Amino acid sequence: IFPGSTDAAGQRATLGVLGGGQLGRMFVHAAQRLGYFTAVLEPDAQSPAGLVSHHHIQTRYDDPAGLAQLAQLCQAITTEFENVPAQALQTLALTCPVAPGAAVVGIAQDRIEEKAHFTAGSDLSGVACAPYAVIETPAQLQAIQNDRDDLLPGILKTARMGYDGKGQVRVKTAAELAAAWAELGSVACVLEKMLPLMAECSVLVARGWDGQAVSYAPQRNVHVDGILAVTHAYEGNMPPTLATRARNAAVSLAQQLGYVGVLCVEFFVVEGDDEHGDLVVNEMAPRPHNSGHYTLDACNVSQFDLQVHAMAGLPLPLPRQHSPAIMLNLLGEVWFDGNGQRREPDWHAVLSLPGTHLHLYGKAEARAGRKMGHLTITGPDVASVKTTARRAAGLLG
Ligand code: ADP
Ligand code: MG
Numbered sequence: 001i002f003p004g005s006t007d008a009a010g011q012r013a014t015l016g017v018l019g020g021g022q023l024g025r026m027f028v029h030a031a032q033r034l035g036y037f038t039a040v041l042e043p044d045a046q047s048p049a050g051l052v053s054h055h056h057i058q059t060r061y062d063d064p065a066g067l068a069q070l071a072q073l074c075q076a077i078t079t080e081f082e083n084v085p086a087q088a089l090q091t092l093a094l095t096c097p098v099a100p101g102a103a104v105v106g107i108a109q110d111r112i113e114e115k116a117h118f119t120a121g122s123d124l125s126g127v128a129c130a131p132y133a134v135i136e137t138p139a140q141l142q143a144i145q146n147d148r149d150d151l152l153p154g155i156l157k158t159a160r161m162g163y164d165g166k167g168q169v170r171v172k173t174a175a176e177l178a179a180a181w182a183e184l185g186s187v188a189c190v191l192e193k194m195l196p197l198m199a200e201c202s203v204l205v206a207r208g209w210d211g212q213a214v215s216y217a218p219q220r221n222v223h224v225d226g227i228l229a230v231t232h233a234y235e236g237n238m239p240p241t242l243a244t245r246a247r248n249a250a251v252s253l254a255q256q257l258g259y260v261g262v263l264c265v266e267f268f269v270v271e272g273d274d275e276h277g278d279l280v281v282n283e284m285a286p287r288p289h290n291s292g293h294y295t296l297d298a299c300n301v302s303q304f305d306l307q308v309h310a311m312a313g314l315p316l317p318l319p320r321q322h323s324p325a326i327m328l329n330l331l332g333e334v335w336f337d338g339n340g341q342r343r344e345p346d347w348h349a350v351l352s353l354p355g356t357h358l359h360l361y362g363k364a365e366a367r368a369g370r371k372m373g374h375l376t377i378t379g380p381d382v383a384s385v386k387t388t389a390r391r392a393a394g395l396l397g
Contacts, residue, residue, distance in 0.1 A: 165226015
């Protein structure tokens with residue numbers, strides 16, 4: 001699909017996205033920079049992506065008329081939100097190339113299917129997932145007693161619709177587990193052993209229709225209350241042997257899935273025999289990822305550029321990071337002072353620091369835990385980036 005082209009009927013080359021959040025917004029920006037027209041399907045009238053797109057189809061994700069309009073407008077369609085109904089992608093795929101496909105999005109949407117995939121058919125360079133049990137029935141719940149130290153203490157996670165630590169309860173005993181399952185509505189869940197984490201990291205892979213795959217070096221992620229807070233992206237951010245294994249595992253996963261588009265694979269580094277720890281695969285996201293936002297400012301191509309290239313069948317450039325970077329997420333809390341009073345962050349002071357790149361997503365209302373934007377700090381060396389990140393965090397704290 002050639003950027004900037006117009007077909008015989010006068011229709012401009014248009015790329016579409018299901019979902020109107022910040023990931024969709026940054027996708028739209030990347031597509032438009034290449035000269036594509038864009039279309040966003042999103043029910044919210046004031047969404048980050050809908051506000052900046054040429055076309056905004058304002059319907060539910062599963063609305064047949066909205067989906068038909070999207071497919072009619074677009075030469076290729078992607079998603080920015082893994083909880084978009086996989087069925088919608090399947091419907092679109094009848095008339096329009098869709099990447100990633102409904103089947104793989106379906107796997108990523110369901111922790112039970114995802115974990116089965118991590119465990120069974122795949123050799124992820126010897127990287128396993130955490131010990132877990134599926135809990136879909138009272139009998140499966142009752143089968144787990146206090147002696148199960150392979151599962152307890154653990155984290156009970158809903159199989160579907162979880163994100164940013166939502167739909168998760170930490171449990172120490174079988175009684176707490178039973179209470180937690182009730183609290184989560186007795187829906188399908190997985191109980192996962194609580195692992196002694198030394199660190200967390202993620203890997204971004206892009207794969208094209210022709211099977212060509214490229215990847216970024218792993219970034220190290222710090223979560224607070226289940227939400228990504230900081231991403232460290234520079235040489236030496238993690239032990240090189242683990243970094244290589246994580247990257248290989250993510251690329252093999254994309255290959256095995258026959259994935260097209262950008263895939264993010266999250267890993268834990270857990271205490272183990274090796275002093276650097278062992279690698280455990282956590283979950284995957286069938287789209288660009290918050291932990292890859294630094295690629296916008298620190299790399300020759302961003303994860304959103306690669307998403308556009310992959311879906312449109314353009315060659316995939318080899319990603320190269322030109323600057324060390326730290327990304328700070330800007331959650332709604334930043335817009336409130338210590339007394340809970342609404343305030344505007346001091347952007348003048350933040351932007352006076354060297355190498356700061358501000359990205360705000362156009363969300364009007366700041367709420368606790370809501371991702372409002374992010375700040376990437378780049379610089380000539382890791383030490384100066386760390387210093388600036390500390391100062392920026394101090395100004396935003
Ligand atoms: P989400 O879909 O909300 O990102 P995750 O499964 O990635 O869900 O969990 C969110 C965070 O909770 C992880 O990044 C990690 O910090 C913590 N966590 C999740 N599972 C485990 C585990 N088995 N052991 C220890 N910490 C965990
Ligand atoms: Mg996660």
